[in-house]
Amino acid sequence: MSDATPLDDAQLADSVLPAGGDPFDLFEEWFAAAQVGEINDPNAMALATATADAAPSVRMVLLKGHGKDENPEGMGGGGFTFFTNAESRKGGQIRANMQAALLFHWKSLRRQIRIEGPLIEVSPARADAYFHSRPYKSQVGSAASDQSRPLPERQTYLDRAQELWAAHEAEGKVPRPAHWTGFTLSPRRIEFWIDRDNRLHDRREFIRDAADAPWSDTLLYP
Incomplete structure (x- = not known):
């Protein structure tokens, strides 16, 4: 006789991640919850970059600007901004390959968000304002x-x-040192993930082809 535990109603429920929504709105909702429920640095995110020949590297940085109104130097479409020393290892990789990926992992909330897209350097005025x-x-x-x-x-x-x-x-x-600057990731892909028991996780992915393009979305198998 099997000793497996039957799946409960919560595990069998449909996805709680809404279809057809705006991923920036969902990010704002989750980020607000993280600011209340995550003990340390809810704006901490893993930043993955790569060299010109595609060797990857990852480290933690802090999110300093975000949302659909975050304007990547006049391009529009919203984004996620961080600041760094452009002469650092990560800065050299960014200069060589202006693509990156972000990961927010809020363990206390059992949620994570993955974000991918091109990077755009902020203006000197924006860098000055944040530095000071x-x-x-x-x-x-x-x-x-x-x-x-x-x-x-x-x-x-x-x-x-x-x-x-x-x-x-x-x-x-x-x-402000001239090499101390910021970058905005203009997202092309955003994935939301909710932890569920027995690996029955809930995942929804949003994709767009350009900063001014509409989002399409789908559920993903966990």
Whole structure:
């Protein structure tokens, strides 16, 4: 006799991910829930990039702008924005291959969102505005760092940070390094995933061909 547990009504229910909707609206709903239910950094996301010859790399960054009104430098169509040192390893990969993928994994909510598409660099004015919205100590830390490059000893970095702090403390802000910038991912594919027992997960994928194109969507097998 089988000892398998019968599937309950919740597992047998139809998808709770709406068909024909706007994925940006669904993202806003989930992101709002994550800001309440996820303990640490609900705006943390894995950013995957690749070199010009397609060698992949991934790391965590923070989402700093999003939504259908997030305008990738005049192109429209909405997007997801993050900031980084363009001379870092990830920055070099982005410059070489302006495509990326994002992953939000909200473990406390048992949800994840995957997003893929081309990257568009933000304007210098946008980069300036965000850089100077950060706490002074964060500006110093970023400007002092040759991110991803070899560091002979930690004291070298600390000394540089201290020098920058003293040089700009009276003004209360540090000039933004030209290589410190931001990128907006203009999505072509967005997938929403909800964890269900026994691998009966709920997945819906939204796809469009261009920033101004309509979305099509479908459920996916888990």
